[in-house]
Amino acid sequence: MKIKKICCIGAGYVGGPTMSVIADKNPGIQVTVVDINEARIKAWNSENLDELPVYEPGLSEVVARARGRNLFFSTEIEKNIDEAEMIFISVNTPTKTYGKGKNMAADLKYVELCARQIANVATSDKIVVEKSTLPVRTAQAIKTILDQTGNGVKFQILSNPEFLAEGTAIQDLEQADRVLIGGEQSAEGKQAIQALVDIYAAWLPQENILTTNVWSSELSKLTANAFLAQRVSSINAISELCEATGADVSEVAKAIGMDSRIGPKFLKASVGFGGSCFQKDILNLVYIAKSLGLDNVADYWEQVIIMNDHQKRRFAENIVSTLFNTVSGKKIAFLGWAFKKDTNDTRESAAIYVADLLLEEQAEIQVYDPKVKPHQIYTDLNALNTRTEEENKAQLQVVNNPYEACKDAHAIAVLTEWDEFTTYDWKRIYDTMKKPAFVFDGRKILKEEELKAIGFEYYAIGKA
Numbered sequence: 001m002k003i004k005k006i007c008c009i010g011a012g013y014v015g016g017p018t019m020s021v022i023a024d025k026n027p028g029i030q031v032t033v034v035d036i037n038e039a040r041i042k043a044w045n046s047e048n049l050d051e052l053p054v055y056e057p058g059l060s061e062v063v064a065r066a067r068g069r070n071l072f073f074s075t076e077i078e079k080n081i082d083e084a085e086m087i088f089i090s091v092n093t094p095t096k097t098y099g100k101g102k103n104m105a106a107d108l109k110y111v112e113l114c115a116r117q118i119a120n121v122a123t124s125d126k127i128v129v130e131k132s133t134l135p136v137r138t139a140q141a142i143k144t145i146l147d148q149t150g151n152g153v154k155f156q157i158l159s160n161p162e163f164l165a166e167g168t169a170i171q172d173l174e175q176a177d178r179v180l181i182g183g184e185q186s187a188e189g190k191q192a193i194q195a196l197v198d199i200y201a202a203w204l205p206q207e208n209i210l211t212t213n214v215w216s217s218e219l220s221k222l223t224a225n226a227f228l229a230q231r232v233s234s235i236n237a238i239s240e241l242c243e244a245t246g247a248d249v250s251e252v253a254k255a256i257g258m259d260s261r262i263g264p265k266f267l268k269a270s271v272g273f274g275g276s277c278f279q280k281d282i283l284n285l286v287y288i289a290k291s292l293g294l295d296n297v298a299d300y301w302e303q304v305i306i307m308n309d310h311q312k313r314r315f316a317e318n319i320v321s322t323l324f325n326t327v328s329g330k331k332i333a334f335l336g337w338a339f340k341k342d343t344n345d346t347r348e349s350a351a352i353y354v355a356d357l358l359l360e361e362q363a364e365i366q367v368y369d370p371k372v373k374p375h376q377i378y379t380d381l382n383a384l385n386t387r388t389e390e391e392n393k394a395q396l397q398v399v400n401n402p403y404e405a406c407k408d409a410h411a412i413a414v415l416t417e418w419d420e421f422t423t424y425d426w427k428r429i430y431d432t433m434k435k436p437a438f439v440f441d442g443r444k445i446l447k448e449e450e451l452k453a454i455g456f457e458y459y460a461i462g463k464a
């Protein structure tokens with residue numbers, strides 16, 4: 001079965017880049033990404049490629065090649081669902097904020113709405129692909145909804161979780177370690193799996209395309225994120241031990257990472273992991289385990305989140321205690337607000353929580369981030385409901401120049417590992433700051449010796 005038209009529901013951080021690469025590599029397939037968010041679709045269609053709604057290195061080049069040729073962004077959801085033979089569901093699956101499973105379970109209402117819409121609109125057989133990250137056995141629920149249409153249309157459900165990381169999305173898609181496709185093990189199921197394999201085989205070696213049953217595929221996605229986040233919490237736990245003992249967490253990470261069984265990646269101690277998925281996916285895993293009565297399994301994974309919350313709090317508390325136990329009325333410059341470098345995404349960024357804790361201590365914060373817009377920073381803070389919007393605005397300023405952010409500051413906190421932070425004229429920054437001038441490097445990216453030679457009091461995560 002050869003696919004000619006794809007529709008992807010959800011033009012976010014996953015749907016946009018993933019479909020752009022699929023279209024780029026498969027010029028013979030028409031790929032349309034649809035979304036209810038008109039502003040987002042308009043931004044995907046903007047002539048000026050700097051205005052795409054997602055910032056990812058390499059994305060604008062891919063979009064420039066494929067858009068208008070076989071890649072389209074549209075708000076015409078029903079028409080595109082009806083015309084496509086393959087429909088990807090790539091909508092958000094946030095943590096539930098109400099009712100049963102509040103603050104733990106994944107909220108599947110957007111996914112269910114998609115399934116109902118497909119059921120209502122479809123007049124021909126479809127392959128429905130779960131691209132969103134979903135709890136294990138969600139495919140069953142989607143299938144049940146789709147099978148209720150009673151109009152004779154047949155559906156095959158595939159699980160095809162996405163493993164891209166923000167900031168490296170295009171590279172991760174073009175050179176994926178593996179693509180995972182889970183499907184029903186019947187003849188029709190295998191045919192559907194093959195149709196999706198063919199799409200990825202346009203640019204990936206066959207051996208990197210893994211096929212499994214649906215439940216293994218769904219659970220592998222949650223497991224992969226849990227393992228990755230666990231490594232960050234593990235090294236962050238060790239960072240606290242390093243600070244208390246005189247060991248250096250970078251040296252420890254290097255020493256253990258050279259063991260081929262451990263490996264060097266994902267061992268950077270930090271102010272805490274952020275991003276839209278690690279926390280939500282682990283909470284989801286914990287919820288599933290608890291629902292199945294597997295309390296030991298749930299407790300084990302929950303600890304990853306507990307350690308991450310501790311790391312963010314500890315970073316903020318260290319700033320307060322080092323600044324002579326008070327930051328009231330003191331100016332703290334934040335370098336970085338995004339949850340990692342090379343993205344404009346701020347969801348669950350450690351910066352939000354560190355700022356909130358320091359604002360509670362009556363600090364004044366000046367933020368500079370190369371890619372995050374001021375309104376996003378205020379939206380993030382206001383969403384916590386710790387204080388009024390007016391109070392947040394009065395206590396925190398966003399500036400578009402790092403030197404301005406640091407001027408008259410008592411301390412600088414590095415929250416994101418943007419490369420440009422290492423290239424600044426640190427002497428110039430020092431000269432404009434209050435003395436003693438403190439730097440709290442939550443990413444361990446600045447040159448310690450250089451900063452100390454200038455006169456800074458320098459503190460880094462994981463070093464005494």
Ligand SMILES: NC(=O)C1=CN([C@@H]2O[C@H](COP(=O)(O)OP(=O)(O)OC[C@H]3O[C@@H](n4cnc5c(N)ncnc54)[C@H](O)[C@@H]3O)[C@@H](O)[C@H]2O)C=CC1
Pocket residue numbers: 009010011012013014015034035036037040077090091092093110113114131132133134162163164165166276277
């Ligand atoms: N952000 C990431 O790096 C990764 C995310 N994922 C998973 O992919 C899924 C999507 O994540 P993101 O792209 O980050 O979310 P996002 O929030 O950036 O995008 C989701 C989009 O879906 C749209 N949408 C929601 N309901 C809709 C409906 N009924 N019809 C049409 N459009 C609808 C929203 O308007 C939004 O633009 C989530 O399940 C997430 O866990 C997986 C791997 C990586």
Ligand SMILES: O=C(O)[C@H]1O[C@H](OP(=O)(O)OP(=O)(O)OC[C@H]2O[C@@H](n3ccc(=O)[nH]c3=O)[C@H](O)[C@@H]2O)[C@H](O)[C@@H](O)[C@@H]1O
Pocket residue numbers: 133162163164165166167225228232265266267268269270271272273274275276277278339340341
């Ligand atoms: O499901 C998802 O959403 C995605 O989640 C992560 O990707 P992402 O959150 O975009 O970015 P990561 O590079 O994993 O970083 C997550 C957080 O951990 C932090 N981190 C990462 C690595 C490290 O060594 N130390 C560390 O503190 C980062 O700064 C960031 O805040 C996974 O890496 C992707 O494989 C997955 O597809």
